[in-house]
Amino acid sequence: QVQLQQWGAGLLKPSETLSLTCAVYGGSFSGYYWSWIRQPPGKGLEWIGEINYSGSTNYNPSLKSRVTISIDTSKNHFSLKLSSVTAADTAVYYCARSSRQRAYYYMDVWGKGTTVTVSS
C-alpha cells in the first residue's frame, strides 16, 4: 500500500521561499509522475506541477516563474519550492501520485496535506 508522507514549514513571511518534501513509502517510485496541488482556505484545488523519476517536470503556467519541483531517487522523495510567497499562497498543499492507464493520467494516491500560512 503506497503512502505519501509530507512535511515542511507551516508559517512563512512574505517574500520567503516555501519548501515542502513528500516521501513515498511502500511502493515503486519509478514509472509515475509525482505532483503538488494546493487548496486555499475555503476554495478549490489548483495543480502546481509534477516531476517524474527521470526529473522531467511540468508546471502550471501561472506559477511557473516561482516554482521548482525536484526529486531525490535515492531517498524516494520529491520536493516543492515556491519563491517570493505572498498571502495569496496561503493554502493546504498536497502531494500526490499520478498514475497512468493507456494514455490517461489520474492522481490516485494523496498525502494528507500541509497547511502553509503566509503572514507578516
Place this chain on the structure above:
Amino acid sequence: DIQMTQSPSSLSASVGDRVTITCRASQSISSYLNWYQQKPGKAPKLLIYAASSLQSGVPSRFSGSGSGTEFTLTISSLQPEDFATYYCQQSYSTSYTFGQGTKLEVK
C-alpha cells in the same frame, strides 16, 4: 489553460436520491476527465478516471459518463458517507485544471 466548469455549485439531496453533477470543458478533452471526492479536512479521493472507469475500491453506485466537452458524475443511491464536495479534473493538457467543485449537502 482548459477551463472546467461544474454545475451546480451546490446541491441538496436526501439519502437514497439519485444525483447527477455536470462538468463542462472549455474545449474538447476526449475522455481525459477524472472525478474526485473530498471531505472536510481530508485529501481528495479518486473516484472515476478516463471519464467512466471506476477506481478500485470505489462503490459501484458511482458512475461517470461523457466525452468531448460534457461529462457527468452520477451517484445512483446516495449514502450518508457521500455528502462531500466533488471535483472534476482534466488530464488532456499537461497543465491540469480542476472544476470549482460541487458541494453535496443533506436536504
